[in-house]
Amino acid sequence: MTRIDAKFAALKAEGKKAFVAYVMAGDPDYETSLELIRGLPGAGVDIIEMGLPFTDPMADGETIQLAGQRALEAGMTLKRTLQMARAFREADDTTPIVLMGYYNPIYNHGVDTFLADAKAAGIDGLIVVDLPPEEDEELCIPAQAAGLNFIRLATPTTDDKRLPKVLQNTSGFVYYVSITGITGAAAAEAGDVGPEVARIKAQTDLPVIVGFGIRTPEAAESIASIADGAVVGSAIVGALADGKPVTDVLSFVKTLSDGTHRA
Template identity: 85%
Template sequence: MSRIDAKFAALKAEGKKAFVAYVMAGDPDYDASLEVVRGLPAAGVDVIELGLPFTDPMADGPTIQLAGQRSLEAGMTLEKTLQMVRDFRADDDTTPIVLMGYYNPIYSRGVDRFLADAAEAGIDGLIVVDLPPEEDDELCIPAQKAGLNFIRLATPTTDDARLPKVLQNTSGFVYYVSITGITGAAAAEATDVAPEVARIKAATDLPVIVGFGIRTPQSAEAIASVADGCVVGSAIVAAQAEGKPAAEVLAFVKSLSDGAHRA
């Protein structure tokens, strides 16, 4: 059982919804980023999504694009991202970490080397947004063999014909993208999300977590109430971009996690 599986089993036993937080590794610099990442579990975060900075983040809106640029300009690399996970694991061996990003940096490193290094560092799962199910032999299946969950995105345009293919080799949880378009672009509405989550849950036993368009404790509560939990990314990254100290960023994260856990 992976850390992700164990976390969702524990939440289910407690009757709680999951709160997942996304932050960009290395934004605005390594030390400031690590301080926030280390503080996330105490702020109520159940699963950490750690963004791997990349020069061409096609699924992301301006907020996360700029975070990636700041990170890269500060010298962040794939190797330093793995080191950040190692540094986090020195004090926390239970909170699941999902690495979210794009295939190019992984391909450049070499899949086998990357998977060995990721598992050694303490990464539990991958979300690689530009690898469709048709390319599962490329990374998804090798990742699962290496003990990492491979988490797939389902979207409002994933129809009933496509859904089984999306779910086929997915593990850990299903990430439902609540809106069409890029991150941070629009607000998620529980009334729109609920029937889609129900449709996905009818096809899988995996938890369904909803992300994109969640910015407030109220929306976190509303979305988590119709799913197994929610993800907040752009709103947290935006708070960091304003130059707020880690304590203020983490207080905001705590307000969001409190909202999700009320659901």
């Protein structure tokens, strides 16, 4: 059982939904980013999604693209991202960390070396948005063998024929992308998302978490009411980009987690 599995089991026992927060590792610099990540559990975050900066983030909207650029310009690398996870683990051995990014930096690091390093750093799961199920032998299956969850994205365009393939080697949870497009592009609507979540849950026992387009406590509560939890990324990254101090960003995160946990 991974930390992710244990977290969902504990939340289920409490009758609570999961709040997942996405932050870009190294944005705007290593020290500020680590301070923010260390503060997330205290702000009610159940699972931390740590973005791995990359030069060509095709699934991300402007807010997260700019965050990745700031992180890269500040010297963030895959090695330093794993170093940040290790630093977080010095004081927190229970909050799950999911590393979200693209395959190129992992490939360049070497898959076997990366998996060993990620496991040692305290990473619990991976979301690699540009590796389709047809490429599971590349990373997904080795990751599961190394004890890391491999979390797959399902989208509004994932039809009933495609869905079993998407779910085939997925573990930890299913990440349902609530809108067609990039991060931060539009608002998620529970009325649209509910039937899709039900469709996915009919084919898997895994929790289904909904992300993209959730920016307010009210939206987080609404989405979490029809899913197993909610992900907020662009709104948190944007608050940091606006120059708000980490304490203020964490206060905002707390309102989002409170909204999710009310569901």
